[in-house]
Amino acid sequence: MPRYKLTIEYDGTGYAGWQRQKNLMSIQGALEEAFFKFTKETVTLYASGRTDAGVHARGQVAHVDLQETYQPFQVRNAVNYYLDRHSIRIIEVENVDGSFHARFSSVERRYLYKILNRPASSPLDRYRVWHVYRPLTVELMHEAAQYLIGYHDFSTFRASECQSLSPMKTVDQLDVVRHGDYIEIFARSRSFLHHQVRNMVGTLKLVGEGKWSLEDFRSAFEARDRRRGGVTAPPQGLYFISAHYQKNFDVDLLPSTKTVDKNVEEL
């Protein structure tokens, strides 16, 4: 059966997250339904990262097997047509061979977290950012974030419901940058634990507010205890940006720290 690699954008607002669920509208469910309308086949999609309710994607990657061989643009246009009023669109389709697996072949995931940091909320970015009223010191947040770079035990930032076998992960990049009233946190890793990005962001915010010192942050991280971490940042600021595979991997951004880290994506 021909396999297709799908790059997908969605507005996660109002969806129960990526994963198919009974009686709840999910991204996976909406896509599988659109594929059914197109091919009359019951298919299963496999995603690089199973995002939570309210989390967005600019470049989620999934794969699907279909009976027939189509041109990539046919799959994209037909499925987008059947997605209709869903806030989900397939951006790109590629023919891949059967060894490609969106989840297990992925060697890197990139996430972006957006904070709006000013007194007034934003009508144009409603459901698109975490609105934090009080001024945050971005330089301190960035400095704290650098403690997390490398291969570590991330238990402090791991959701209790995380199904990963190990809390060990390698964070290759975690940059905190201000653009005017907006703060962007860019995270890059082979894979993340469940809620890891949102828990890291929620804890970095405490440093930005001045409630925590850099030392408080470091000791919470080293405690390897979720109860020592800060709040989980809300989902609407989080974007799954891209998943990378050996073939299309951007060599300029190859992780400097390589580890045997085969845990699946649980974010």
Add this chain to the structure above:
Amino acid sequence: MPRYKLTIEYDGTGYAGWQRQKNLMSIQGALEEAFFKFTKETVTLYASGRTDAGVHARGQVAHVDLQETYQPFQVRNAVNYYLDRHSIRIIEVENVDGSFHARFSSVERRYLYKILNRPASSPLDRYRVWHVYRPLTVELMHEAAQYLIGYHDFSTFRASECQSLSPMKTVDQLDVVRHGDYIEIFARSRSFLHHQVRNMVGTLKLVGEGKWSLEDFRSAFEARDRRRGGVTAPPQGLYFISAHYQKNFDVDLLPSTKTVDKNVEEL
């Protein structure tokens, strides 16, 4: 009466535009209603640029006179509270003296026009961009745009209903830049004619598609005839970015071409 300068963000989707209209929801009407709820005064707002239906603003500037003297943050917070479900927020309030006029004192307006240039539409940028399916050659669009820089007769890009006394305007900057699948057109002038930015963008698109040569573009511009111009680009890609005044004017971006151009803003 104390005068207040207001910087305003709005999502123009679903509004009849800036200007107050009977039986239609306008940005001005919603703001004046919120001011009434706050002060029990019937006030009139004056805007730097009266945007059309569906056009957005990141930094619209308006002024208003109130009976009482308030701290800027009090005005911002109270009016935003009463704006409630409206997709309009006051970002900043400043106390200004009675000589300040949001429309007549403005020495520069900046607009941004966003095009999404790829086959699939964008769920995250719905109502936020002009979706153009076919590939556009941005370099040619930028080159054509440079013909418009300076003091010219802009009749080719002027709406028939434009109330400006003269079609003469000075465009100080018109840059067309690609960021991946997105194209941004940045326009800067003391003031614009009605629909001028959207008409310039709609005509530049013909060049980007290859339907028009640079020579076609130039001769249409020189014809000074709206019937020779291209379509009016749709409103949802247009953003009023900022208005500038002598006091806060960014000297690095001072227009190189200065003209006596006192026509009011009609865009």
